[in-house]
Amino acid sequence: MGNLGDAGGTATGGEPQFRPGDKSGGAGRATVAGAAPRRLPPRRRKVVGGGASAPEPDPAPRARVAGASTAWEAGNDPRPQPTVPAPAAPPDAAGPGQAVRPGGRPLVDTAIGLAGRLAQAAADAKYRSDLMRDLLTGRGTDLTGWAALPTGPLLVVVAEADPPPAGRDPRAIRAGQEALALAWSGAVGARAPEAAVAAYPREVVTLLGAPADGQAARLVTELAALVHADCAPAIRSFTTGVSRPVESLDALPAAYEQARRAVAAGRRIHGPGAVADFDQLGVFRLLSLIPDPGELDRFAREALRTLAHPRDPEAADLRNTLQALLDTNLNVAETARRLYVHYNTLRYRITKLERLLGPFTQDPHLRLNLMIALQIVRIQGR
Numbered sequence: 001m002g003n004l005g006d007a008g009g010t011a012t013g014g015e016p017q018f019r020p021g022d023k024s025g026g027a028g029r030a031t032v033a034g035a036a037p038r039r040l041p042p043r044r045r046k047v048v049g050g051g052a053s054a055p056e057p058d059p060a061p062r063a064r065v066a067g068a069s070t071a072w073e074a075g076n077d078p079r080p081q082p083t084v085p086a087p088a089a090p091p092d093a094a095g096p097g098q099a100v101r102p103g104g105r106p107l108v109d110t111a112i113g114l115a116g117r118l119a120q121a122a123a124d125a126k127y128r129s130d131l132m133r134d135l136l137t138g139r140g141t142d143l144t145g146w147a148a149l150p151t152g153p154l155l156v157v158v159a160e161a162d163p164p165p166a167g168r169d170p171r172a173i174r175a176g177q178e179a180l181a182l183a184w185s186g187a188v189g190a191r192a193p194e195a196a197v198a199a200y201p202r203e204v205v206t207l208l209g210a211p212a213d214g215q216a217a218r219l220v221t222e223l224a225a226l227v228h229a230d231c232a233p234a235i236r237s238f239t240t241g242v243s244r245p246v247e248s249l250d251a252l253p254a255a256y257e258q259a260r261r262a263v264a265a266g267r268r269i270h271g272p273g274a275v276a277d278f279d280q281l282g283v284f285r286l287l288s289l290i291p292d293p294g295e296l297d298r299f300a301r302e303a304l305r306t307l308a309h310p311r312d313p314e315a316a317d318l319r320n321t322l323q324a325l326l327d328t329n330l331n332v333a334e335t336a337r338r339l340y341v342h343y344n345t346l347r348y349r350i351t352k353l354e355r356l357l358g359p360f361t362q363d364p365h366l367r368l369n370l371m372i373a374l375q376i377v378r379i380q381g382r
Contacts, residue, residue, distance in 0.1 A: 132198035132205060135249060136256040153210040153245035156252060157220055158259040159184055159227070160203040162237045162272035179234035180204060180227070187226040191219075205256070210245040217242060217277040224275050237273035239263050244279055261288040268379045283375055296376045303373035305356060318356075319374065321349045326371050330361055 133139075136156070161180055164173055181199030188195045188206055196207040211219050224240045241262030243255035258278040265284045266276025278285060290296055301308045307322070309315045321339065328334040336346045350361070360366045 129198040138253040156243040156255040157206040176235035179231040183227045183230035239267045300373040300376040
């Protein structure tokens, strides 16, 4: 009775068997216990000179696998093997010793990352602007939009671009407003990093910590000077208003209204580019608190009578004389010197003023009414 090798030999038509250690068939082949040994098909031979035959070379050389114990493991499988292509390099990848092209993927990734950061910054600014609006209008006191706010009393500062010349391009106006917001944010960030700044279509609003020395107007004047120098090419001028210090967030709506009134009064009294502190407006502060402008106009007309006419040159000249007299406490000599007129000329004007307005040189209450009326005219820009 033959063994497993004999039976295998018979089945293959007498093909030589390969056992461990057998040198007759090339590389040694391992035998698995309990199973017939694996056999490889005979190699085809071709006739060469002299009738001798030689084995055909492999169609392609195969590398020897380290540690392989059989021809199968070494890659000599006669069956066709699938060809796996090597992974292609990305189109923008740099080869050995090559620099990345400017239009390559790293530049695209940088641009995408920058665009994402800009979009996030714009979203954060929009959120802070909405939060500031809620605080200033009394609709909320949630401060989760800011990591910190100034401690202690707060000031509301409003910077508003002065009216542009007639016929100016709307795109230039919008660019000027954006330049104002950017310059104001930069100036405040350098001097008071904890302050909160929000930009709106017509104004820039800042929540600023009140200085310990009480010189709020000086601090805001320094900030306004920096902003004027920074955005001068894009915007002609802007007026700034400062509120009273407030101790709580609930008082911010009133402080915001004070800052806006300071802007209006400062522009009318001192002209474009002014910095007005609500606490330093004096009687203008009281006048700005009157909600009905018509009532102010009626008071001025009743006190000044014909001198209240806005387009009468003689009325404007007499108003200037009356203002100079009140400023010098009715000192005729000093008033004549300030107005560069002769003493007798000024006496003639005083007589004319008393004929129009009443005996203001003897009546202190009438003088007070005239002083207030002149300030109303000044506020109204006549």
